[in-house]
Amino acid sequence: MDPLDFLTQEELLRFFHCKKTEMSCIEQPHTFLNQLRDHNLVPEDLYKKVMRTRSKLQREKSFYRVLDWLETERPHFIKLFWNCVFKDHILLLYPVIRQLKSNLLDGSFRFAEDLPEKEATSEECREEEKKKTEVKKSEEKRGKKRSESTEEEEEEEEEAGPSTQSTPSKRKKLQKLSYSSPISKGVKEDIWTWPLYKKVLPVTCGNKEGSLYRDKLAKGEKCILAEGRWFTPSAFEEFGGKKSSKNWKMSIRCQDTPCRN
Numbered sequence: 001m002d003p004l005d006f007l008t009q010e011e012l013l014r015f016f017h018c019k020k021t022e023m024s025c026i027e028q029p030h031t032f033l034n035q036l037r038d039h040n041l042v043p044e045d046l047y048k049k050v051m052r053t054r055s056k057l058q059r060e061k062s063f064y065r066v067l068d069w070l071e072t073e074r075p076h077f078i079k080l081f082w083n084c085v086f087k088d089h090i091l092l093l094y095p096v097i098r099q100l101k102s103n104l105l106d107g108s109f110r111f112a113e114d115l116p117e118k119e120a121t122s123e124e125c126r127e128e129e130k131k132k133t134e135v136k137k138s139e140e141k142r143g144k145k146r147s148e149s150t151e152e153e154e155e156e157e158e159e160a161g162p163s164t165q166s167t168p169s170k171r172k173k174l175q176k177l178s179y180s181s182p183i184s185k186g187v188k189e190d191i192w193t194w195p196l197y198k199k200v201l202p203v204t205c206g207n208k209e210g211s212l213y214r215d216k217l218a219k220g221e222k223c224i225l226a227e228g229r230w231f232t233p234s235a236f237e238e239f240g241g242k243k244s245s246k247n248w249k250m251s252i253r254c255q256d257t258p259c260r261n
Contacts, residue, residue: 004082020068021064023096032093033063035085050066199214205236205251212254
């Protein structure tokens with residue numbers, strides 16, 4: 001009769017849990033791992049990782065990861081594991097395994113029954129995680145409020161213009177914005193740096209006038225509002241009769257200055 005039959009599944013697993021570190025310190029674990037692999041007790045990727053490792057420290061870490069995976073993912077095969085590693089050729093190669101077999105069968109393993117319950121995280125870590133969660137929620141809440149405020153402003157701008165459904169207050173937003181050039185006539189300067197036009201630029205193309213919203217341009221959206229409609233720069237160029245130019249940064253102007261000097 002198999003001596004392991006006198007031990008419960010829980011006892012075999014508890015013993016395994018306490019002896020993972022000892023087994024991971026085996027100097028040459030290749031034959032040991034081959035035995036586990038032959039019985040489908042080790043995943044192929046973890047097996048190969050241990051086999052490729054040259055550093056002793058890294059090999060021990062990788063081997064321990066294999067044993068940890070076995071305990072977590074295949075606990076119902078723990079008896080098969082002990083039967084595999086208690087074979088004569090394994091016992092002959094690894095004195096550590098011989099000693100483990102003696103401890104298991106003579107009952108000295110029972111000291112493990114006094115182990116405390118396993119804690120996933122310490123109390124200090126739980127408190128720290130709680131604080132991080134609260135801070136994250138607070139930041140998300142503030143970000144949501146800012147996003148909602150921006151969306152409301154954009155919706156009002158998009159709905160502005162001549163429409164049978166527009167209210168007088170919304171039509172009022174379509175009124176032409178009045179700008180004055182912040183630089184002297186004839187002086188060249190990059191219009192994108194003008195403080196006055198940080199958000200919106202008054203633009204023209206041909207005989208068409210509109211307002212270019214810089215945040216929408218940066219997002220690649222329709223960014224020019226003209227005659228109650230939204231246009232991409234290329235579409236506004238066509239709308240202004242400059243389609244043949246195929247260079248909206250030159251044909252679309254702000255205060256008679258091309259969007260690109």
